[in-house]
Amino acid sequence: MKTIEERLAVVNSILGASDMLMTKPLKAGTCHNRVIEGCCTSYEFQIDNLSYRGIWISTIEDIQLTVDGEETPKSNLQFFCNGVGYSIADMVTHTENFWGARDAGIVRVYKVGGLSKGDHEFKIVIKKRADFGHAYGEGVQGYDGAFEFHTPMVIEDSCVYTIE
């Protein structure tokens, strides 16, 4: 049997994995530069749904993206769902858009020239409130006690995307 430290590391890594996510947020093979008439203003990739069911995009409180060790300015990010794009900070106000379980969720990153050919390391941190819970009340009444909606879940993922 391995040492206690080695075994604790294994156990903690398994315990730390979210058991409600049925998918891996950074969807493999989806990253590409957007080329318009030979010009490139941005690149895009897809994230898979963040629950065992579809979610309201208003429950996404933040998306932080780091590419090749450099954090992408929030003002250069947009999230697209059902054909509509939103700035990250604005997503919480859009309670009309339901991101279906198998609908594409697209993150667009504005960057002149896009990404260079080859491998790029991506890290993403998404903060998300629960869509539903046991806490209840009328409007704001009793909301202070609804702990499941006050502390967003932190979802992290990393991968290498290859630009052909």
Add this chain to the structure above:
Amino acid sequence: MGKVKHSITLYGFGEPYMRGEYTFEDVLQKAKRLNADGIEIVAPQMVPGHPNPSEDWIAYFKDCCQKFELDPVCYSVYIDSGKHKGRFLNFDERFAETINEMEVAKKLGCKIVRSQDALLPTTMEKLLPYVEELGLHLAIELHGPWSPSTPVFQEYYELFERKNSDAIGVVPDFSAFCSGAPETVLNAFPDDCCHKDILMKINKLYASTEIPEEDLVKMILAEGGDEVDVLLCKKRIFSIPRDSHMGAIYYRTQPDYEGFRNMMRHAKYVHGKFFYVNEDLECQGIDYPKYVQIMKEVGFNGYIASEYEGNHFDNTISDEVQIARHMQMLEKLW
């Protein structure tokens, strides 16, 4: 198929469906192959365009049910209290959104609409004439970590007694009636990272005795276990806090059998939640023999949904084999 009316909640196939490995028709085909009589669909999981699916999809769903000869038993909907940052849904939103969901359920041919306790009894009372108009049964799921004695369910019972209507009720889910963890609880952990023999013994003791947790921890150490086993025990075998997040399983050595019996007076549908059924058709941690006995005694004749959630513990186990075993277990016990 047999003595029990079997429903399969398609949620049990949710993980491969979400990953795009199963199409919707694959999922229905699997339910049919397992000899289900009917199905339950989790609306925000498998209904494209939810909460307002197209008429084309509705027609497709009905064609599929006809093709596979599956009764669309239950439409599962939610009260998405987290939708608006800084507030719950208000009464008017819960009321109108539930009517919308019920109208979709009606179009799909589902007879039961399963909602959540955050709907609240006052909203359900105002919805009652609309449920009756649509000829549906609107039911609140009792899910772990809640139990029959949780205050909001007492308020629901008061409403059911006062209205005495078949149109409203509850869906008991066995996550609210677990005594302990399934035998697969440690499957995700490699054998050489803990003392599984000791932990599985503790698992059985935790589910069947009132030995305090601190004494069970001492027992682990006395039998040769160490801090890794204690950590695993606290995280996976001992129950989560009673006020934990929705959907968590709260283990009770003595689940509320009488609460289950009383609840069955208002139940037309039961969520046969399970995490693992072994080759001997036993389901450790959920006392199916006792619950089936109670259901028989109260004359329950509704559907029992086989609701497989074992993928949380081990996603290498065949969902189809598990659902088949669960249905066989119910037939054997009934």
